[in-house]
Amino acid sequence: MAPRTRTGNRPKDQASEARSEPHAMSSGDLTTEVYHKVRDAIRRGVLSIGERVTEAELAARFGVSRTPVRDAIIRLEADGLLTNEPRRGLIITDLSHQQTVELYFMREVLEGAAARLAAQSASDIELRTIAEIAESEAAHENDFAELGEINLKFHQMIVLAAHNRYLLRSLGQLSVTMSLLPSLLSRGNRAAMASAEHRAIVTALLARDSDAAEAAARQHVRSSLQHRMLLNIKDA
Template identity: 70%
Template sequence: MSGSGDLASDIQIKVRDAIRKGTLPIGERVTEVDLAARFGVSRTPVRDAILRLEADGLLTNEPRRGLIVSNLNHQQVVELYFMREVLEGAAARLAAQSASDIELETISALSALESEPGVTLDALSDINVKIHNMIALAAHNRYLLRSLTQLGITMSLLPSLLAMGDRARSAASEHRAIVAALLERDSERAESAARAHVRSSLQHRLLQTIGRLQN
């Protein structure tokens, strides 16, 4: 039973990652058979994973369509980013105060990887997630971490912006501003930089949405 549960967790993570990277698009119909074939497993762990993904809000059962990858409307996106700004700002503030030196060095090293020549979009996406996760861990607040983890699950429904225009470059610059404040243990500046980073991300996402509506 534990093996089946572990497999279901693995599938859950893989589906979440596929949604985040856009290889499983928003609104796409999902079935047990398709997911079992996609990951080369039986339908039993897939069924368990689907239940968890529905509980997380990543999959939705729609009348006449069946199970689909959930789609957030404009208001939900704005509300989600509002909470992200509050929580990530708090995480950066606490990390500046409480992080160990090795945690700050790790965040700085991850940020430096974004500027490495030849870094791929997939690698940038993974680095981006690791930077935010490391800051959340470095805040050393279990309740904040729990809230950020749940928020991150919902954020999986919003495809990465890093391939859009100059977002990869601007995001890397914003990360460097956060890291600089963290290394100086300037909690106020770290929170301000983290909040500015989230607001910039929301602006890019809204501009992308407007452009899609006009096409």
């Protein structure tokens, strides 16, 4: 049998062609994106505690359809970041005094444990990275937005350096609720105090003194709670 001859260009393989085309973002991806954008907006104070939000407003804000926003709202309510109040609708959750105290109690326990484990298990490179993050605060003394990002990186790096996946998961969930509490760094002398407390944690970590690292981390959280409570009394 004579071999077949090509009489024209063969169409591209459809599967190959599909792989070469960029994929549109799925509904699930959009939901996750909206979820994280709302969380970030709350953390940065763009969305204020107690502020009313609507499905339509969030869709317009983030340039998406209402379907992923609706699905993101379900997740945000489940995480306690949004609350559906009678006659008001959805609002950014306003934590009570008792909820705040309970939240800080758990943060002290978990971050203290993270610092202890980091002192024991972190690599030298991880400890140097934590120290460099803390040192970078000095260059942004009056830039409270940047200090907030540095503060977040500092605590995240300690948790990663603890090398405990269950602790990482627990603190990740806790940080979701912590985003409901406005940053204190621009209030009074909290930024300077927090920086000094970070340096105390770093000193203990570099010395691989697990007792001192946990104590310094716990003191840092207690100091933050005390500062917040005093401000709340003053603002009341």
